[in-house]
Structure formats: structure tokens, C-alpha cells
């Protein structure tokens with residue numbers, strides 16, 4: 001059925017890419033479930049090593065839900081708030097998959113979950129100011145929401161694209177949000193478009209879920225948000241591909257949509273903004289998909305920030321030993337190597353697999369699948385041979401930068417070669433000034 | 442708690458994305474190719490009897506054996522050894538007639554594995570399809586056994602009622618002009634029929650060796666030298682074990698296409714190009730007094746003999762075997778579908794060209810090897826445009 005829908009779906013977009021097996025059946029129909037904090041939370045006091053925050057609570061102090069734990073020192077960092085009421089037991093360090101060790105506050109919940117009295121909390125009236133006050137962030141690229149909007153304005157964007165394309169297998173957090181609160185998301189998209197003053201606001205979502213598309217389209221009726229239903233060929237979710245499909249503009253190698261006058265905002269940021277502004281609660285929870293074949297109750301959960309992985313596993317239940325744990329999607333995610341990792345606000349999924357998929361690489365058998373499926377059109381087999389080179393020419397550098405790290409080439413390679421990982425390494429080594437997160441999906 | 446114990450930190454090895462692989466590994470690829478070749482081999486064994494089965498088995502075993510020896514000499518097992526060596530052996534066996542002495546497939550498979558594959562550095566590194574390298578080398582070495590002329594002008598195929606178990610000797614010589622087809626033949630006492638290979642008749646015709654009958658140029662060929670066309674499709678004509686049964690080849694090819702290990706563009710382009718070349722390229726009209734262009738339009742006595750002639754070109758000979766099993770090897774074909782179209786079209790045209798004007802036998806094998814040589818150039822010419830960059 002999905003194959004037929006994909007065939008009938010709108011024919012526009014990019015060359016390459018692949019329709020993935022979805023593995024979403026288990027989670028797509030379960031409503032988002034709230035997980036309450038009943039054990040100690042290890043709340044990271046900043047989301048990235050480079051962010052600057054000042055701790056504004058002290059050890060032993062009682063905090064309530066939504067109370068600020070750390071304030072951002074500048075515009076490039078975000079405030080952190082307490083996910084529940086309780087006592088600050090200690091300050092320490094906690095391991096996060098994306099950034100490694102970060103300072104954290106250990107919060108012992110008292111189970112009362114009292115919230116902060118409203119009048120105390122907020123100072124700002126402007127939309128962007130409200131986003132800042134409530135610590136709204138954008139998970140990818142990782143930045144405070146206000147900073148994302150500021151950069152977009154500075155670049156003079158004319159199009160806003162909100163991306164609810166979850167084309168990676170397993171992920172359903174965006175889909176569930178769309179099913180449960182389409183109106184709020186559209187409202188918030190309009191607000192963001194207003195704040196940016198863009199000419200067009202596009203809302204990209206998968207065509208495959210046509211009833212959800214209908215509902216969202218109905219919500220958007222009469223607003224200036226256009227709903228664009230796209231085929232869910234992976235990596236349609238990537239900003240570069242969205243810009244290509246929706247606006248037919250090509251982002252230069254290593255660039256971002258800002259370079260071609262568009263800004264792509266992940267639905268997670270819109271969801272956080274909606275919670276922050278409409279419900280008036282700061283960012284203290286992450287809506288994440290917990291799935292994989294080792295999970296007993298796979299589904300989408302709203303998890304307090306700072307919940308340790310162990311506590312989450314107890315909550316969702318495990319069917320057996322976990323062989324591999326992934327932070328994020330199965331194609332672009334980061335592998336979790338420690339069971340004391342915590343859920344951060346920029347988490348989109350935790351995948352627990354019973355099996356560690358390791359295949360022995362053999363020499364390239366020249367099948368051409370990696371070239372055929374690469375969404376940007378580089379030759380991954382060729383780029384992967386740069387592994388042992390110490391310098392290269394300008395064209396190859398451009399190709400290295402054009403790669404968007406979608407992981408498809410490694411995914412399809414029958415010789416099990418780690419192509420995308422090798423390309424990433426080569427880029428870091430050979431391309432001057434390229435950061436590891438360049439492009440990041 | 443059970444769940445707590447279930448997480449064992451020691452197991453969590455860091456790894457780069459992606460964390461899940463697609464369905465197929467090189468083992469699946471080789472396995473499917475071997476299965477497809479096996480289907481064709483089975484049909485060959487039915488059509489040519491135990492002799493054919495013996496040739497195929499010997500070729501496979503010799504291939505596997507050679508791979509082991511190479512692995513032993515190198516001190517480590519060869520990657521994808523068993524499956525790829527047996528596939529190479531099997532493919533080589535399919536290109537041989539069932540009547541060859543036992544040492545031909547054995548030596549051929551060893552040559553294929555050692556010179557075709559191991560010398561280049563094993564799986565994924567060779568430039569020419571290994572089975573065909575073996576095939577052309579033994580074609581030169583065992584010239585008298587494998588050439589199509591002289592003693593080998595006629596070759597046997599099992600007669601009706603003797604399939605699968607019959608021996609190829611003694612054979613009854615078929616009188617071609619009166620031959621109405623394999624299926625209409627009454628069950629003869631001898632287990633096999635001996636007749637000219639269709640492809641030899643086509644070659645002789647192209648060289649002008651078949652004298653015209655008055656005005657009729659094509660009719661003598663079709664009437665007096667070739668079996669009915671259905672026979673070349675069902676495979677009941679003499680020829681290499683795997684090349685005669687077109688139906689089996691199509692089934693094998695469709696299976697590979699379905700599995701995604703052969704791009705449909707490749708056999709399609711190859712057959713279309715070969716058909717087109719046969720339809721357009723001129724033949725020497727009898728006696729050598731000029732060229733007859735565009736044979737496809739020939740009409741004699743109200744029959745579209747030209748079309749029949751083209752159809753024979755497509756189904757007779759090794760073209761089908763080449764299109765579905767030999768040319769499609771991943772390592773020796775261009776990476777992209779459009780490169781493969783160029784490649785396959787080249788093979789098709791070259792095959793027919795060599796058949797019409799060349800002296801080399803096994804024209805399809807030679808054409809594939811020639812085009813294998815050009816794969817690098819084709820790959821360079823059929824690059825994709827990179828997103829966000831000026832087309833080069």
C-alpha cells in the first residue's frame with residue numbers, strides 16, 4: 001500500500017534517495033505518553049560544551065517546575081529550567097551522547113510537581129523574547145530558537161520551511177505531534193513566519209499519512225501557511241533536500257539553506273515553541289520516540305530532561321539484552337556507549353536494538369548502488385578512497401563538503417563498507433574549516 | 442530488576458552512523474547470481490544430459506579448488522571465496538558445449554579463478570569478467586576442441602524422449618532442409634540429434650557462403666540451414682550448455698532483476714542494440730557481388746524473412762547468455778544505469794558486428810571483454826551532477 005502511495009505521490013524532488021522500510025507501525029498509533037519523574041534527574045546545565053550559562057540555584061535549594069536553574073550568558077546559549085519540583089541534591093557531570101560530559105544539577109523530585117507562579121517567571125513581551133525566556137531551542141542545527149531566527153533574519157530569508165518530514169525509520173515523534181495538536185503547530189508556524197517577515201511559509205509533511213495531511217491542511221485553511229505533502233523518500237527530511245524539492249534551489253556544497261534565502265526549522269522547535277508560548281511552560285521535556293526491537297512498549301514519550309537512560313528503559317520495558325543503543329535516527333544518529341546517558345532537550349529518539357549489526361567489510365564490488373542512491377550525486381566509493389590521502393584537489397573538497405552525511409551509501413553498500421563515516425573523517429581532515437556538524441540532518 | 446541487568450555496558454561499542462544496514466550483502470548478491478546461473482545450468486543439463494551436468498560440476502569444483510589454493514598461497518582465505526568461485530566456474534561451464542573433454546572445464550575454471558580474478562587482487566578488483574577471461578584463454582589453448590569449424594561443424598543435442606538421461610553419442614545426423622522442428626520429430630532410436638549450430642549458419646550466411654536460390658537471398662538460409670525459430674527459444678539446438686535455452690535465461694534474468702542485482706536496462710539495451718545492429722548492418726549478398734543493406738526490410742515470396750533473420754540473430758548464439766548472465770557482473774560493468782546502457786549497447790552491436798564480419802568465434806564473449814576494458818571511460822563520462830555545483 002505504501003508503495004502505491006509513494007508511486008502516486010507528487011513527483012518532484014531530488015535525484016537518488018531511497019524509500020526506507022518504516023518500522024513505524026508499533027509507535028505511530030500510540031498517543032504521546034507523559035513520563036513523570038520519579039527518580040533523580042540529571043539535568044544538564046547547558047546543551048553544548050561551547051554554551052555559556054550561569055547556575056542560579058544552590059545545592060540543597062528547593063526548586064519548582066519551570067524554575068530557572070541556569071541562565072544563558074549570551075544570545076548563543078539557552079536558559080535551563082527544572083522539569084519538576086524537588087531539591088537540588090548536588091552538582092555534577094553527566095554524559096550526553098552529542099556533547100560528551102556536561103555539568104549537571106542532580107534534582108531529587110518530591111513527587112508534587114508544583115509549578116512556578118506565573119507572574120514571577122517571564123519578563124519579555126516580544127515573541128522572540130518569550131522564546132528566549134522559556135529556553136526554546138532548535139535541535140538541529142543545535143542553537144537557541146531566538147538565535148536561529150536572528151540568523152535567518154540577518155540572512156534576509158524569504159521562505160520559511162517547517163519540516164515535519166520524518167523519513168528515517170522508527171521516528172514518529174513529529175507524526176504524533178501532528179496528529180494530536182495540528183492547530184497549535186500551524187499557529188506557531190504563523191507566529192514564527194510573522195517574526196521573520198517571510199514571503200512564504202511552507203509546512204512540509206509526508207504525503208504517506210494522508211489523513212493527517214488533510215487535517216493539517218484544514219487547520220491551515222485561510223492562513224498563509226502552505227502545507228506541502230512530500231513523498232517520504234529518504235533523505236527528504238534533510239534541509240538541503242527540502243529546499244531542493246520545495247523551492248528547486250540548490251544549496252552550494254557545505255552551505256545551509258540560509259545561503260539560498262530560505263530557513264528550514266525542525267518541527268521539534270515549533271513544538272517546543274508551542275508548549276512554551278501557548279501552554280506557557282518552559283522547555284523542560286523532550287518528546288522522543290523510544291523504539292527498536294528490544295523495547296517492550298515502543299512509543300512516543302514526553303520525557304523530563306535529565307532522565308537517565310536506565311530509568312527510561314525501566315519505564316518502557318525491555319524484551320532482552322540491548323546490543324546497541326542509538327541517540328536519534330537509525331541513519332544519522334549517534335551511538336550511545338554508556339548507560340548513564342541522559343535525555344537532553346534536543347533528543348529526538350532513543351532506539352534500543354537487541355543486536356549489534358556488524359558486518360565485515362569486503363572490497364567494493366562496484367555495484368553502483370551508493371552512487372545511484374546518493375541524494376547529492378557525489379561518488380561515495382571514490383570519496384571513501386581518500387582515507388589514506390593527505391591532500392586533495394578543489395573539486396574533491398567541494399564533493400566532500402557537498403555530502404550531507406545522510407548515511408545512505410553505507411546503508412545500501414553490499415560490501416558493508418563504512419562509506420559515510422570515512423567521508424566524514426576525510427572531510428574533517430582534508431577540508432579546511434569544516435566542522436563535524438556541518439550539514440547535520 | 443530484569444531490565445536493569447539487561448543493559449550491559451561492555452557491549453555498547455561506539456560506531457558511526459548509519460546504525461542499520463540495507464538488506465543485501467555481497468553474499469546475497471553472489472548467492473542470487475549463482476542461483477540464477479544454476480537455473481540455466483539445470484535446463485542445460487536437461488537439454489544435453491549427464492555430459493552437461495558433468496561439465497558444469499567439474500567447472501564449479503575446479504573453481505572452488507583453485508580459490509582454495511589461491512587462498513592457501515596467500516595465507517588467508519579469499520573474500521567471498523566459495524560463492525564467487527563457484528559462480529565463476531558455473532558461468533564458465535555454461536559457455537562450453539557439453540561435448541568437451543573433462544579437462545577443458547576443469548582447466549578453464551582454474552584459469553578463470555587464477556588469471557581472471559586472483560591476479561587482479563580478488564573480489565572487486567578485476568577488470569574483465571573472470572569466467573570470460575578463462576573462456577577466451579581456453580578457446581585459444583584448446584582451439585581444435587572449441588572451434589566451430591572442421592570436426593565441430595555439427596554438434597549434438599538430445600533427441601525428443603531422451604532428455605535428461607540420454608547420452609550425446611551416437612547421434613543421428615539431421616537433414617536440415619527437411620527438418621520441421623524438434624518437437625515434431627518422432628522419437629528416434631539414437632539418443633541425440635546432430636546438426637549445424639544456428640549461429641554457424643548465420644555466420645556462413647553473412648560471409649556469403651550460402652548461395653542464393655534465384656532471387657531468394659534469405660530463404661535458403663531460413664529454409665535449408667536453420668531449425669525453426671521456436672527451437673532456438675526452447676533451446677533444443679546444439680550450442681553451449683547455457684546459451685541455447687532462452688526461456689531459462691529470461692527466467693534467470695528476471696529473477697536477478699527482481700532481486701535488484703541486475704539492472705533491467707542492461708539486458709534490454711544489449712538485446713535491443715544487437716537486434717538493431719542485425720536489422721541494419723549489411724550482409725554480403727551471395728557470390729560476393731555487393732552488400733545487402735537493411736536486412737530487416739527483406740520480403741521474399743510475401744514473407745517477412747528479414748524480421749525472422751533478425752529474430753534468429755537475437756536468440757541464436759550466446760547473446761542471450763551474455764545479456765542475462767555474463768555481461769551483468771557488477772564489478773565489470775559501469776556503476777550507473779545510464780553507463781550500463783552505453784556499455785550494453787556497445788556489447789550488443791559489437792557482438793553482431795563480429796558475428797557478421799569477424800573471424801573470432803564466441804563473439805559475445807569477446808565483445809563483453811572489449812567493453813569491460815572501456816568501463817573506466819564510460820564511468821567517467823556518465824558522472825552525476827552534484828547538487829549545488831555547476832555541471833562539469
Ligand code: SF4
Pocket residue numbers: 370373374375376377378379380402403404405406407408409410419420423
Ligand atoms: S552520506 Fe554523503 S556520500 Fe553518502 S549517500 Fe549521503 S550524501 Fe551521499
Ligand code: SF4
Pocket residue numbers: 363364365366367368369370371380381409412413414415416417419
Ligand atoms: S555500494 Fe559499496 S560495493 Fe557498491 S559501488 Fe558503492 S562502495 Fe562499492
